[in-house]
Amino acid sequence: MERRDFIRFCAASAFAAPALAADAQPRFYARAKLVDPEGEPLHADAIPANRNLIFHYPFAATPCFLLNLGRPAKSSALLKTAANERYEWHGGVGPARAVVAYSAICAHKMSYPTKDISFISFRAEKSARNKFGSVIHCCSEHSQYDPAEGAKVLAGPAPQPLAAILLEHDPATDEIEAVGTLGGEMFNEFFGKFAFRLALEHGGRAQAAVSGSCVVQSLDNYCRQQVKC
Numbered sequence: 001m002e003r004r005d006f007i008r009f010c011a012a013s014a015f016a017a018p019a020l021a022a023d024a025q026p027r028f029y030a031r032a033k034l035v036d037p038e039g040e041p042l043h044a045d046a047i048p049a050n051r052n053l054i055f056h057y058p059f060a061a062t063p064c065f066l067l068n069l070g071r072p073a074k075s076s077a078l079l080k081t082a083a084n085e086r087y088e089w090h091g092g093v094g095p096a097r098a099v100v101a102y103s104a105i106c107a108h109k110m111s112y113p114t115k116d117i118s119f120i121s122f123r124a125e126k127s128a129r130n131k132f133g134s135v136i137h138c139c140s141e142h143s144q145y146d147p148a149e150g151a152k153v154l155a156g157p158a159p160q161p162l163a164a165i166l167l168e169h170d171p172a173t174d175e176i177e178a179v180g181t182l183g184g185e186m187f188n189e190f191f192g193k194f195a196f197r198l199a200l201e202h203g204g205r206a207q208a209a210v211s212g213s214c215v216v217q218s219l220d221n222y223c224r225q226q227v228k229c
């Protein structure tokens with residue numbers, strides 16, 4: 001079965017079973033091919049391992065992390081949103097199933113990477129404040145998420161996983177497209193809370209839908225100061 005078909009099959013079958021509570025449905029947005037800063041398609045096997053890469057999807061101002069974990073992600077994870085909606089995440093993409101993507105908006109108080117500063121990023125190494133390696137860590141109040149398991153919450157006050165970005169990988173070209181989200185989106189709250197700042201950063205285009213392509217770049221290039229903790 002083609003990977004693309006497999007994702008659709010999984011998305012459908014995951015919600016076919018009788019549910020005790022409402023299920024969180026995948027939300028499909030306009031397709032966007034992941035490209036490098038020169039506009040060339042990004043290839044899964046060329047994504048460096050354990051590096052913070054950032055892109056914006058499904059809206060011009062909503063940041064996401066793209067990560068090559070350097071090892072296969074778990075093939076599935078059963079997760080819940082803060083509203084107690086269940087969903088099943090179906091692992092990474094690419095030849096090694098190691099490429100994953102998540103909203104970079106912290107599920108606690110929505111700290112997110114701006115061009116000036118970022119309190120949230122992937123950390124390969126443990127630290128004094130981080131007993132886990134290979135986590136997405138928000139230094140605001142130390143929420144930590146496991147990117148190899150659907151960004152489930154490992155520690156801290158976050159009430160739900162980071163929303164997953166649904167990726168489709170084409171084995172023939174090794175290219176990747178973002179197609180939607182799965183889990184607890186916080187985009188409405190995000191646009192409400194940061195309306196003034198987002199207007200300064202993006203003009204009137206903060207809520208513009210991304211389609212066609214979206215540029216992936218290193219967080220080091222995108223952000224002037226990364227807070228590590």
Ligand code: FES
Nearest residue numbers: 106108109138141
């Ligand atoms: S905003 Fe991320 S832990 Fe509070």
